[in-house]
Amino acid sequence: MKEILRTEVSSGSPKALLNLLQTSGEQECAELVRQAEQKSADVRRRAFRQARERVRLAVSQARKQMAQSLARVEAEIETAQRQRILAHDAKLVAEGRDLLRLALQRRWQQPESRKVWAAALLDAAARVVISRNWQIECPADWPEEERAEIIELAARTFGAAVQVCSCESIDAGLRLASGGLTVDMGVDGLLADRNYIDSALLAVFRQLRTGRAND
Numbered sequence: 709m710k711e712i713l714r715t716e717v718s719s720g721s722p723k724a725l726l727n728l729l730q731t732s733g734e735q736e737c738a739e740l741v742r743q744a745e746q747k748s749a750d751v752r753r754r755a756f757r758q759a760r761e762r763v764r765l766a767v768s769q770a771r772k773q774m775a776q777s778l779a780r781v782e783a784e785i786e787t788a789q790r791q792r793i794l795a796h797d798a799k800l801v802a803e804g805r806d807l808l809r810l811a812l813q814r815r816w817q818q819p820e821s822r823k824v825w826a827a828a829l830l831d832a833a834a835r836v837v838i839s840r841n842w843q844i845e846c847p848a849d850w851p852e853e854e855r856a857e858i859i860e861l862a863a864r865t866f867g868a869a870v871q872v873c874s875c876e877s878i879d880a881g882l883r884l885a886s887g888g889l890t891v892d893m894g895v896d897g898l899l900a901d902r903n904y905i906d907s908a909l910l911a912v913f914r915q916l917r918t919g920r921a922n923d
Contacts, residue, residue: 717901725851757783788802797910797913799838800910801906801910801913804858804882804909804912804913805906805909807898808909809895809899812880812895812898813895814880816880816895817880818849822850823854823857825893826854827879828893829844829857829863829882829891830861830862830865830866832893833866833868833891834865834866834868835886836889836891837887837889837891838887839866839887840866840868840886841869841886841887842862842869842871842884842885842886843870843871843873843884843885844858844871844873844882844883844884845873845875845876845882845883845884846872846875846883847874847878847879847880847881848874848875848876850872850874855872858872859872877894877895877896878895878896880895881893881894881896881897881898882894
């Protein structure tokens with residue numbers, strides 16, 4: 709452009725010089741406009757890019773917070789459900805213990821069941837008690853003829869001398885003592901191992917629930 713100006717100036721044509729100046733000004737103006745538009749476009753692109761990044765980060769953070777909130781809610785629901793199940797199981801176990809005690813007491817009221825009960829007591833004692841001098845504690849209303857039968861059975865089967873006496877703390881079942889050892893098959897003794905009884909009852913309840921679910 710400068711060479712053209714120098715050429716036109718040296719040519720001495722005022723009109724040509726004026727035209728050249730006008731053309732040069734229009735070109736420079738157009739170039740400035742182009743550069744301004746390019747810079748404006750670059751600024752807009754950067755602004756859009758930054759805006760998209762901010763939106764992406766905001767959405768990502770919102771999703772993360774939502775996931776954390778959902779996880780907390782799920783954990784709270786799971787904890788509440790577990791607590792309800794535990795409370796329900798504890799109630800079932802308590803009711804189960806009462807029903808089990810009632811069933812044992814009812815069984816003790818049946819003569820044939822009492823005979824089986826007494827024989828089981830002698831068999832258990834023979835396996836753990838070395839001495840053959842046994843004392844059996846029983847409910848006050850245990851019939852005398854059944855007491856005589858257990859004494860005769862112990863002597864005949866195990867060579868044991870048995871003394872039978874009533875005990876007010878036993879309302880059902882029998883308890884044998886000898887040489888500092890005790891075989892407690894009274895109802896309270898049979899239910900004394902709470903952990904074992906509760907675990908067994910829970911196992912039964914779970915089997916029943918599973919059976920219903922399968923049905």
